[in-house]
Structure formats: C-alpha cells, structure tokens
Amino acid sequence: MNLLTKIRNYINRKVLKTPGVKFLQQNSDKNMRKKHINFWLNRARKKKNFQKYFFQEVNNQKNQITFKNESENYKLSQKMLDSLSNNGLLIIEDALPEFERNQIIEYFDELKNNNKFEKKWLKKPYNPNFYKEVSEMLGITSIKNFEFLNSYSKQLSKEIYGKIVEPTVELRYLKYDKDCEEEKVRGATYLHTDRFLPHVKVYYTPFEITMNTAPLEYVLSSHKINDDYLNFYYETKNFDETDRLFNKFKFEKKVVCVPKNSLYVAFTNGFHKRTQFKNNDERSLVFLQYVERFNKIDYLI
Numbered sequence: 242m243n244l245l246t247k248i249r250n251y252i253n254r255k256v257l258k259t260p261g262v263k264f265l266q267q268n269s270d271k272n273m274r275k276k277h278i279n280f281w282l283n284r285a286r287k288k289k290n291f292q293k294y295f296f297q298e299v300n301n302q303k304n305q306i307t308f309k310n311e312s313e314n315y316k317l318s319q320k321m322l323d324s325l326s327n328n329g330l331l332i333i334e335d336a337l338p339e340f341e342r343n344q345i346i347e348y349f350d351e352l353k354n355n356n357k358f359e360k361k362w363l364k365k366p367y368n369p370n371f372y373k374e375v376s377e378m379l380g381i382t383s384i385k386n387f388e389f390l391n392s393y394s395k396q397l398s399k400e401i402y403g404k405i406v407e408p409t410v411e412l413r414y415l416k417y418d419k420d421c422e423e424e425k426v427r428g429a430t431y432l433h434t435d436r437f438l439p440h441v442k443v444y445y446t447p448f449e450i451t452m453n454t455a456p457l458e459y460v461l462s463s464h465k466i467n468d469d470y471l472n473f474y475y476e477t478k479n480f481d482e483t484d485r486l487f488n489k490f491k492f493e494k495k496v497v498c499v500p501k502n503s504l505y506v507a508f509t510n511g512f513h514k515r516t517q518f519k520n521n522d523e524r525s526l527v528f529l530q531y532v533e534r535f536n537k538i539d540y541l542i
C-alpha cells in the first residue's frame with residue numbers, strides 16, 4: 242500500500258467516519274445527547290433513500306425474508322428490497338457462483354492455517370483479541386477481488402445510500418475450543434446496536450451456519466427510527482439488552498441459520514448479536530461495511 246493510500250485510509254477511519262456512539266458514551270447529560278442525536282439524525286432524514294429504509298413505518302404485513310438466487314442473475318429484486326426495508330434483514334441463498342465461493346474459501350484457508358499469507362490482503366491478518374474464549378483471525382482485503390460480491394455490494398449501496406459506496410471487507414475466522422457454552426460478551430453476544438445512525442452490514446458465508454456455529458440473531462424491524470428508538474438512544478448506557486428501554490422493542494427475533502453460500506444483509510443500528518458458541522466449532526464470515534466511505538461529509542453536504 243502506498244503512503245497516500247495509507248494517509249487516505251487513516252483519515253477515513255479516524256476523522257471522517259460516520260459518527261458512532263463515542264460521544265454518547267462520554268456524555269451522560271440527556272440534553273447534550275438529544276442535541277447530538279437529533280443533529281445527525283436530521284441530516285440522515287434528508288437523504289431520500291434513508292427515508293424508505295430507516296424512517297418509513299413498518300407495514301405489519303409479514304414479508305418473506307429468505308430468497309434464493311434462482312435465476313442466477315445476481316440481481317436484487319424489488320421484493321427483496323421491500324423485505325429488507327420492513328424487516329431490517331434479508332437473506333439470499335445460493336448467492337455466489339461456485340468459483341467465487343471457492344476463491345473466498347481459499348482466503349479463509351490462509352486465516353485458518355495462520356502461517357503464510359499470500360492472498361491479496363491489504364495488511365497482514367491478525368488476531369484482534371476481542372474475545373477471551375474465542376480465537377479470531379481477521380483479514381482485510383478489497384472488494385475488487387470478488388466480482389459478484391462486489392456486484393451485490395454496488396446494488397445495495399446504491400439503493401440504501403443513494404450512490405455506489407466502496408465497502409471495507411473483513412474476513413473473520415472464529416475458532417472456539419471448549420466443550421461447554423461460551424460466556425456472554427458485551428458488544429457481541431448481548432443483543433446490542435452498533436450505532437444510532439443508519440448502518441448496514443452485509444455478510445457472506447461460504448459454509449453452512451447452524452445453531453452450533455454462532456449464528457447472527459436479529460430483532461426484526463428494530464432498525465426503524467421512531468420515538469421508541471430515539472428514547473432508547475437518549476437514555477442508553479450500554480447500547481444493549483441490559484438497558485431499561487430495551488423492553489420497548491417487542492419484536493420478533495430471527496436466528497440466521499443458513500445453508501452454505503449464503504449472503505445476508507442486516508441493518509445493525511437495530512438490535513442484533515452473535516449467538517454464543519455451544520461447543521468447539523468454527524465460523525468463517527465475510528463482513529462488508531460502508532461507514533468509512535459514506536461518512537460525515539456525506540451527511541453534511
């Protein structure tokens with residue numbers, strides 16, 4: 242990576258990134274928090290595409306959540322997008338052609354073996370040491386290495402952010418070695434939110450995800466920005482299920498167990514968690530996120 246790219250990445254990551262929860266963690270005064278949240282959410286409200294996905298009320302009709310890429314056209318249909326808007330969650334099975342799934346597996350093989358790294362990583366993969374009980378290898382690469390995943394990413398970002406946004410691409414390999422259930426971890430295996438501003442995560446798994454391999458659990462429709470949502474953020478201390486106002490969210494929960502080669506999309510300004518590992522097992526998951534490249538400037542202009 243050349244110096245200019247390094248500097249640009251640093252500024253994107255540290256200065257311009259979409260505001261997270263740091264301000265709220267540092268300020269307990271409710272009026273200050275209200276001002277901060279309302280300022281940024283009013284900017285978000287002005288974005289036409291955010292209106293549909295984050296501000297428009299949920300319609301109570303039950304929407305299909307899981308779709309198959311049956312025609313192999315790798316295109317998102319209006320039905321899929323409407324479901325995403327309503328539920329905050331969309332699952333696409335048979336998502337990628339087999340050759341691209343195999344390419345991604347080769348990346349995970351390097352993370353799993355943890356000895357030589359010859360794939361197109363942007364920097365050397367490492368263990369972020371977030372978990373005590375689970376070992377993790379995190380590798381970061383460019384979306385340009387995966388043609389069809391990139392095509393989904395372009396369609397989704399155009400639809401949600403109103404323009405094509407290049408995502409950060411993280412490949413996370415988790416390995417759990419114990420023969421009893423993993424302990425709960427704040428910010429991961431508690432139901433929590435990532436940020437108060439609209440936030441989307443796209444996940445791709447080359448392998449089946451079962452109840453034993455730490456699936457995502459999502460509180461359907463909890464991404465919609467309404468009075469309950471605002472009140473929760475004005476008061477929250479932990480940004481998770483242990484906060485008093487979490488009880489206001491009486492929505493259905495969905496555990497995302499999926500067959501191999503599935504892609505799913507979740508709005509993680511709504512409540513979600515990684516389910517705890519039950520027993521020794523492993524999970525390989527690709528994460529796409531947009532908050533570095535769709536950033537403060539996009540909100541302010």
Ligand SMILES: [Fe+2]
Pocket residue numbers: 428429433434435509513
């Ligand atoms: Fe999260």
